[in-house]
Amino acid sequence: MDSNGKNLFRRKRCPRVLLYGVVCFLLLVTLLVGGCRKTKVHKVGILCGLEYISAIADGFKEIMFELGYIEGENIIYDLRRVDFDMEEYRRILKEFVDNKVDLILTFPTEASMEAKAIAEGTGVPVVFTFSNIEGTGLVKSVREPGGNITGVRYPGPDIAVKRLEILRELVPEVKSILIPYQRDYPIVIHQMEMLAPVAEKAGITLIEAPAANAKELETILAAYEQDGAPPFDAIMFVAEPLTVTPEPFVVLGKFAVKHKIPFGGALMTVGEYSSVFGANADIIGCGQQAALLADKILNGTPAGSIPVISADITLEFNYNAAQEFGIEISPELLRMAQVVIR
Numbered sequence: 001m002d003s004n005g006k007n008l009f010r011r012k013r014c015p016r017v018l019l020y021g022v023v024c025f026l027l028l029v030t031l032l033v034g035g036c037r038k039t040k041v042h043k044v045g046i047l048c049g050l051e052y053i054s055a056i057a058d059g060f061k062e063i064m065f066e067l068g069y070i071e072g073e074n075i076i077y078d079l080r081r082v083d084f085d086m087e088e089y090r091r092i093l094k095e096f097v098d099n100k101v102d103l104i105l106t107f108p109t110e111a112s113m114e115a116k117a118i119a120e121g122t123g124v125p126v127v128f129t130f131s132n133i134e135g136t137g138l139v140k141s142v143r144e145p146g147g148n149i150t151g152v153r154y155p156g157p158d159i160a161v162k163r164l165e166i167l168r169e170l171v172p173e174v175k176s177i178l179i180p181y182q183r184d185y186p187i188v189i190h191q192m193e194m195l196a197p198v199a200e201k202a203g204i205t206l207i208e209a210p211a212a213n214a215k216e217l218e219t220i221l222a223a224y225e226q227d228g229a230p231p232f233d234a235i236m237f238v239a240e241p242l243t244v245t246p247e248p249f250v251v252l253g254k255f256a257v258k259h260k261i262p263f264g265g266a267l268m269t270v271g272e273y274s275s276v277f278g279a280n281a282d283i284i285g286c287g288q289q290a291a292l293l294a295d296k297i298l299n300g301t302p303a304g305s306i307p308v309i310s311a312d313i314t315l316e317f318n319y320n321a322a323q324e325f326g327i328e329i330s331p332e333l334l335r336m337a338q339v340v341i342r
Contacts, residue, residue: 045096049111052244059287084241125303129290132187150306160191176205178232182242183210214247237265262325267316274321281311314338
């Protein structure tokens with residue numbers, strides 16, 4: 001080929017070489033920029049306000065992991081555990097806000113109420129779980145929670161009625177029931193309002209025993225012993241913190257064993273004392289459901305626009321404890337149970 005042909009070849013080839021060089025340069029820049037870009041690391045503050053339900057955090061982390069949140073890589077958890085201490089709730093929640101966490105997960109009801117108040121106006125979203133919304137002001141409505149909060153509703157009034165129904169099946173002859181609870185706890189009144197007509201229809205007297213702590217509860221129970229046998233056939237827990245805190249629970253356990261009075265509502269064992277049954281929100285499930293809401297928020301959905309969801313109810317029995325109190329659990333109830341301790 002003559003020199004003119006070679007020059008023609010070169011003229012045709014140069015644009016291709018130039019284009020190839022530009023593409024390589026752009027690819028190199030893209031790789032460099034991508035390598036320098038840091039993965040977003042989310043910070044989540046978790047306030048477990050009641051040791052009895054601490055497994056909620058495990059359920060939450062489990063689903064968050066399945067959704068792609070790897071602890072230490074793209075998410076950091078600051079987990080704090082307190083056993084019903086309002087001052088500690090406030091201190092921890094203020095610390096979360098000061099640390100500019102991306103989200104606060106909180107439970108149960110009282111801790112969630114404090115979280116809403118402290119996080120309001122800060123831009124920090126709150127996801128509550130295992131929390132009552134009736135009479136607490138946590139949300140504007142189930143469909144539109146409003147503000148910067150959403151969560152998993154604890155169906156307290158529904159569970160209270162379910163507990164009474166189960167107790168009646170376990171102790172058909174029951175005529176009076178003692179209901180101990182934390183004095184002035186805001187969600188109790190709505191549960192009692194639901195229980196009252198059901199108990200009245202069944203001819204059952206409900207005896208309320210509000211107390212501030214284990215010592216006061218012990219004094220109340222001692223007063224019932226002064227005139228002989230206690231004036232109630234069973235002890236039932238509603239949803240509140242007193243009865244599921246270890247020291248008051250032991251006080252109730254000792255009294256129940258001494259007088260052969262069955263007690264339950266929430267399934268729990270402390271030392272040698274065990275309640276007979278529990279009808280409760282699925283504790284692990286509450287954490288798992290909360291994770292689905294948290295994922296939406298961390299991906300940009302405003303918390304207040306995400307509808308509140310309700311927790312599933314589980315039924316649990318301690319078969320051995322039932323036998324100690326002379327109670328026979330029917331096969332039908334056992335088949336309904338998600339947990340049976342033998």
